[in-house]
Amino acid sequence: MNTTLAEDTVKQQAIENVVRMSGVSKVFPNGNVAVDNVNIDIAEGEFISFVGPSGCGKSTIFKMISGLIDNTQGSIEILGSQMNPMQQKRTNVGFVFQDSTLLPWRSVLENVMLPLEFQKKSKKEKIEEAAQALELVGLKDYTKSLPRQLSGGMKMRVSIARALVAKPKLLLMDEPFGALDEITRQSLQSELLRIWESQKMTVLFITHNVFEAVYLSTRVAVMTPSPGKVASALDVRLPFPRNDEVRTTHEFSDIVAQVSRDLKF
Numbered sequence: 425m426n427t428t429l430a431e432d433t434v435k436q437q438a439i440e441n442v443v444r445m446s447g448v449s450k451v452f453p454n455g456n457v458a459v460d461n462v463n464i465d466i467a468e469g470e471f472i473s474f475v476g477p478s479g480c481g482k483s484t485i486f487k488m489i490s491g492l493i494d495n496t497q498g499s500i501e502i503l504g505s506q507m508n509p510m511q512q513k514r515t516n517v518g519f520v521f522q523d524s525t526l527l528p529w530r531s532v533l534e535n536v537m538l539p540l541e542f543q544k545k546s547k548k549e550k551i552e553e554a555a556q557a558l559e560l561v562g563l564k565d566y567t568k569s570l571p572r573q574l575s576g577g578m579k580m581r582v583s584i585a586r587a588l589v590a591k592p593k594l595l596l597m598d599e600p601f602g603a604l605d606e607i608t609r610q611s612l613q614s615e616l617l618r619i620w621e622s623q624k625m626t627v628l629f630i631t632h633n634v635f636e637a638v639y640l641s642t643r644v645a646v647m648t649p650s651p652g653k654v655a656s657a658l659d660v661r662l663p664f665p666r667n668d669e670v671r672t673t674h675e676f677s678d679i680v681a682q683v684s685r686d687l688k689f
């Protein structure tokens with residue numbers, strides 16, 4: 425069906441914000457107030473990190489955005505529509521956790537094919553798409569390997585490929601590099617930025633590491649606990665593409681200092 429220019433403009437405006445959270449709270453049945461009155465809009469193409477002390481509600485926010493749990497107050501819009509139906513989120517939202525959560529008996533390629541399982545595509549297409557996702561994360565020569573034959577960093581790459589294979593518009597990453605050594609971590613940070621820039625996704629990223637948050641992000645949301653709130657959301661005005669040298673600049677240190685100050689409120 426053809427749409428008019430005006431209708432197209434309205435549609436474009438409608439999805440300019442990939443995530444809109446207005447007055448969102450989550451009280452668990454036992455009375456725990458995990459998140460209190462969170463208001464944040466996240467625009468298409470942003471890379472936003474959430475930092476904050478343990479228990480301030482970062483994962484709870486991600487679980488609400490991904491539809492794993494419901495909010496008790498407020499509204500959450502994803503890609504211009506209200507939270508449900510589930511199916512829309514499954515196809516448009518990818519999730520990466522700290523643990524790579526790979527199925528040990530499946531090969532790397534078969535793990536990456538998992539999100540395509542219920543899609544109406546031929547097996548050949550699914551294999552091609554999974555192989556492309558693995559190429560994107562630099563693992564095209566490991567399709568037949570089993571997870572146990574890979575290092576921690578490689579497993580995380582597979583996990584990222586599995587999240588990317590369905591070409592999500594929104595990628596939620598909950599402390600994906602938390603268990604990795606510093607060298608692997610920094611190299612995966614650079615990889616992730618390269619992928620983000622090439623795939624034009626919106627990324628929401630949780631980390632406890634202020635340096636990591638500033639290096640990766642266009643914006644850093646600082647959360648404070650008891651109850652969990654977004655205390656500030658700071659723009660990171662460092663140019664892209666970012667390379668390792670940016671970590672040694674004054675501008676970088678200034679932003680790290682500002683985020684650290686906000687964390688202490």
Ligand SMILES: Nc1ncnc2c1ncn2[C@@H]1O[C@H](COP(=O)(O)OP(=O)(O)OP(=O)(O)O)[C@@H](O)[C@H]1O
Pocket residue numbers: 452453454456457458476477478479480481482483484485652
């Ligand atoms: N299912 C649940 N039932 C009751 N309380 C919960 C539940 N899940 C989380 N909470 C509480 O909600 C608060 C926020 O938890 P959440 O896991 O979102 O924090 P977080 O910032 O992601 O922590 P971390 O950095 O340690 O992963 C905590 O006080 C936690 O104990």
